Structures are given as structure tokens and as C-alpha cells.
Amino acid sequence: MVQTEIINQLLDNYKKNITIVVDLFISNFGVKNPIKKWRNDLIPRTGYLDKKKSIEYSLHGAGCTVEFANKEIISFDFDKDDKFILDKYKFWIFVNSSNEPKEIKDHIENLINTKEWEIEQQ
Structure with a gap:
């Protein structure tokens, strides 16, 4: 089914973008999960992850939301082991911000x- 392939491709893109964001956190802040640094006032809650100021982040609760220059939005949380958590509602934020057809x-x-559809965790 074509829609299943598209959904799988979107999920893959979502996961790849999360990996890009985590890599940017590592390169900018030295950690995969910057929440603890933010809560200890070591980094700002909001800012940019690149010199061009085209990748904007906002830390919240147990995770973050990142908006790329193309207006795609990635939102995700971290678990207690600093692994990212896949969430169908946050996946929806990504899909809704994409250029996919209505x-x-x-x-x-x-x-x-x-209630029948869930995203499998890593």
C-alpha cells in the first residue's frame, strides 16, 4: 500500500531529523540530552543550533522542539537514559509541518x- 510506504518514509525522516538534532546538541553542548544543563542554567532554554540561525530549538519538560529553515518541526522527549522517545502526537507535529499532501x-x-496505531520505539 502506497500510504504505508509514505508513512514509513515519514517515520524514517522523523527519526533521521531527531538524530541530526541530537548530534547538534552534542556538538553545541557536549551532551545528547541538554535538559539537565538547561535546568542548571548552563545553557539557554531557547536558541539556535547553527551559525546561520536557521535551526531554532526550544527546551521543555523532558524534551525539545526544533524548527528547521524549511519550517519542518521536530518535537521529541528523552527518557531517563537520554534516549529519544518516539511519540505519535509529536510525529504528527512533524507530519503537519511537512509539505506532504493533505x-x-x-x-x-x-x-x-x-488507539490501535503506535510508533515502535528504538
């Missing part, structure tokens, strides 16, 4: 609203 967005939104 019918794909609607299909994914319907999946998310059912």
Missing part, C-alpha cells in the same frame, strides 16, 4: 486518533 496528513491524523 490526504496523507489526513490519513496519518486518522491513524493517530485511533
